[in-house]
Amino acid sequence: xxxxxxxxxxxxxxxxxxxxxxxISLVDESNVHNWNITMDGPEGSPYAGGKxxxxxxxxxxxxxxxxxxxxxxxxxxxxxxxDEHGSMCIGILKPEAWKPSSKxxxxxxxxxxxxxxxxxxxxxxxxAAEMFKNDRPKFNKTAAEYTKKYAK
Amino acid sequence: MDSDDDxxxxxxxEEDDVLQDGSDNEDGSADDFGFDEPEPxxxxxxxxxxxxxxxxxxxxxxxxxxxxxxxxxDDLIDEVNMILDLRKEDVAILLRHFxxxxxxxxxxxMDRPKKVLEDAGLGxxxxxxxxxxxxxxxxxxICCEDEAxxxxxxxxxxxxxxxxxxxxxxxxxxxxxxxAARIQCPQDGCKxxxxxxxxxxLVTADLQARYHELLTRTYVEDKxxxxxxxxxxxxxxxxxGIKKKDLDKVVPTVxxxxxxxxxxxxxxxxHQPAPCELVKKWLKKCADxxxxxxxxxxxxxxxxxxxxxxxxxxxxxHMTCRKCKHEFCWMCMGLWSEHGTSWYNCNRFEEKSGSxxxxxxxxxxxxLERYLHYYNRYANHEQSAKLDKDIYQKTEKKxxxxxxxxxxxxxxxxxxxxxxxxxxxxxxxxxWTYAFAFYLARNNLTEMFEDNQKDLEMAVEALSEMFExxxxxxxxxxxxxxxxxxxxxxxKRRVILLADTxxxxxxxxxxxxxxxxxPTSRREGPPDRNLSRYPLIN
Numbered sequence: 272x273x274x275x276x277x278x279x280x281x282x283x284x285x286x287x288x289x290x291x292x293x294x295i296s297l298v299d300e301s302n303v304h305n306w307n308i309t310m311d312g313p314e315g316s317p318y319a320g321g322k323x324x325x326x327x328x329x330x331x332x333x334x335x336x337x338x339x340x341x342x343x344x345x346x347x348x349x350x351x352x353x354d355e356h357g358s359m360c361i362g363i364l365k366p367e368a369w370k371p372s373s374k375x376x377x378x379x380x381x382x383x384x385x386x387x388x389x390x391x392x393x394x395x396x397x398x399a400a401e402m403f404k405n406d407r408p409k410f411n412k413t414a415a416e417y418t419k420k421y422a423k
Numbered sequence: 424m425d426s427d428d429d430x431x432x433x434x435x436x437e438e439d440d441v442l443q444d445g446s447d448n449e450d451g452s453a454d455d456f457g458f459d460e461p462e463p464x465x466x467x468x469x470x471x472x473x474x475x476x477x478x479x480x481x482x483x484x485x486x487x488x489x490x491x492x493x494x495x496x497d498d499l500i501d502e503v504n505m506i507l508d509l510r511k512e513d514v515a516i517l518l519r520h521f522x523x524x525x526x527x528x529x530x531x532x533m534d535r536p537k538k539v540l541e542d543a544g545l546g547x548x549x550x551x552x553x554x555x556x557x558x559x560x561x562x563x564x565i566c567c568e569d570e571a572x573x574x575x576x577x578x579x580x581x582x583x584x585x586x587x588x589x590x591x592x593x594x595x596x597x598x599x600x601x602x603a604a605r606i607q608c609p610q611d612g613c614k615x616x617x618x619x620x621x622x623x624x625l626v627t628a629d630l631q632a633r634y635h636e637l638l639t640r641t642y643v644e645d646k647x648x649x650x651x652x653x654x655x656x657x658x659x660x661x662x663x664g665i666k667k668k669d670l671d672k673v674v675p676t677v678x679x680x681x682x683x684x685x686x687x688x689x690x691x692x693x694h695q696p697a698p699c700e701l702v703k704k705w706l707k708k709c710a711d712x713x714x715x716x717x718x719x720x721x722x723x724x725x726x727x728x729x730x731x732x733x734x735x736x737x738x739x740x741h742m743t744c745r746k747c748k749h750e751f752c753w754m755c756m757g758l759w760s761e762h763g764t765s766w767y768n769c770n771r772f773e774e775k776s777g778s779x780x781x782x783x784x785x786x787x788x789x790x791l792e793r794y795l796h797y798y799n800r801y802a803n804h805e806q807s808a809k810l811d812k813d814i815y816q817k818t819e820k821k822x823x824x825x826x827x828x829x830x831x832x833x834x835x836x837x838x839x840x841x842x843x844x845x846x847x848x849x850x851x852x853x854x855w856t857y858a859f860a861f862y863l864a865r866n867n868l869t870e871m872f873e874d875n876q877k878d879l880e881m882a883v884e885a886l887s888e889m890f891e892x893x894x895x896x897x898x899x900x901x902x903x904x905x906x907x908x909x910x911x912x913x914x915k916r917r918v919i920l921l922a923d924t925x926x927x928x929x930x931x932x933x934x935x936x937x938x939x940x941x942p943t944s945r946r947e948g949p950p951d952r953n954l955s956r957y958p959l960i961n
Contacts, residue, residue: 370610370613
């Protein structure tokens with residue numbers, strides 16, 4: 272049993288009717304496992320106006336194992352590490368929460384949602400989380416500044 | 424099988440009585456160990472035991488074999504199945520959800536059946552028993568295959584996937600993740616729990632076996648009074664009613680049918696008479712300190728002024744403390760200035776400053792020496808037990824040779840096995856008496872304890888010496904009788920010591936210089952102070 276059919280189907284779905292503010296392309300046309308994602312910073316969030324690059328990697332065992340997703344663009348966010356890895360912590364991608372029937376479409380929606388509503392209790396970037404909890408105006412300002420700086 | 428009969432059972436007592444032909448054994452205590460080695464078949468059943476008096480340091484427990492553990496689960500499932508009108512595989516899921524608390528399950532289910540089912544992962548279901556089907560027009564939502572005749576499966580929640588995906592999913596959960604009791608339906612967001620019957624329909628026999636093994640594991644782990652025997656490759660579990668809060672009053676040693684003796688409280692090897700918390704502190708202390716302490720004791724002194732530990736790495740006796748700049752003589756520990764012109768040569772033992780400094784240092788060394796006193800004896804018994812075992816293994820080989828040469832029977836050489844066992848068990852006990860004594864504060868009971876310790880130690884060393892004799896001497900019947908007598912005496916002394924310590928522990932009569940209540944059962948306090956290296960008693 273190969274995951275090719277499933278991946279092709281999901282890719283077609285996302286390419287033909289992409290969620291608002293998201294563009295998808297393959298890193299390498301011959302490999303359906305690595306996807307480039309461009310995500311617009313959602314309106315009403317400090318990320319609005321920014322364009323964020325993400326890399327989505329589907330493991331060989333996909334869809335039985337969850338995909339991996341990282342921010343290639345730096346982002347000031349409690350749930351994304353503020354470094355060159357841009358590792359993110361999001362519920363749906365945790366191995367214990369992932370189900371083989373979970374779809375990439377829902378991963379993308381969850382990511383957009385995470386930009387609008389950070390989950391500071393699941394933080395991976397603690398200084399951002401502290402700021403988010405204790406000084407919201409400063410957090411919004413910082414996030415917007417970094418968006419301007421990095422997310423062109 | 425009940426422990427009262429089996430623990431430290433008459434297995435060996437009868438053998439001892441037979442083998443020791445009349446050696447005095449009036450309180451029957453020589454039985455206080457089991458054979459570690461393969462059981463010699465002596466022609467009578469182990470079950471023919473004389474009803475033993477339970478000793479004060481014995482713990483009541485039961486050994487369960489895998490089939491017993493399975494049987495217990497099946498019985499519970501049957502019971503609930505009769506009371507509640509539910510499928511057995513669903514009852515199993517419910518019981519696991521309630522951590523096998525049958526009463527609570529029934530009570531809650533009677534009150535709110537729908538909620539209970541949903542919480543346990545047995546939400547709303549479609550009718551009909553789950554089976555493999557080929558449904559026209561079906562496409563698997565996981566692999567997106569839709570060929571005609573594709574076999575598919577759905578649990579009662581109705582989420583249908585092809586058999587290959589289902590198998591792959593289950594194999595991953597069971598093999599890679601070690602999950603069994605909480606495998607959910609592959610549907611995103613569906614909390615339906617995979618039941619045993621559906622699983623058996625889907626996966627291969629080896630996965631089924633693994634699945635049931637994992638389920639049994641959760642059964643044992645879910646129950647506080649059940650614990651796995653920690654011996655390698657042992658599949659038994661032990662049931663014991665001793666609770667965590669009791670551990671400052673008893674040392675619950677249990678013996679698995681595989682002969683492994685361990686503490687039910689902390690799963691470490693038998694450590695009677697020392698209570699669990701004491702053992703924990705002792706082991707930590709030894710891990711932290713013993714090597715360092717040995718070296719420090721041999722190679723360093725403390726600065727007489729600031730007590731910094733100083734290593735003299737060569738050169739003259741004129742020391743200048745790097746920390747406080749105090750100048751003193753390494754030999755007499757007195758002020759260097761008092762040495763006048765007699766440099767590089769200390770002949771001034773009379774000076775006041777020197778003798779005071781030596782006193783202070785002596786005091787700070789006392790704690791270290793006290794620790795080393797107990798540690799060395801503890802370590803010695805551990806080491807000797809290993810050596811005794813080695814000797815036995817060597818001797819056993821020779822005895823087999825001797826058997827054929829001298830015509831002695833297998834039974835006739837078993838006294839060596841008994842002696843070896845006695846040495847192992849007694850040394851294990853002695854070892855822990857030293858950790859015990861280290862933390863024991865002096866009161867009117869300690870002298871009795873030390874006497875018991877001394878008696879046992881002398882007996883053990885005497886037996887150990889006889890045991891080391893060459894095989895040709897061992898074959899001598901006089902030595903044989905002596906060894907058997909000594910074996911029986913050692914075992915008796917051990918019982919006396921353990922009974923005495925256990926009684927006092929149960930009555931709270933010992934004074935310890937540490938808190939031996941288990942950390943979870945005592946009032947939350949600040950964490951242990953991070954003690955500096957000295958003093959070593961903590």
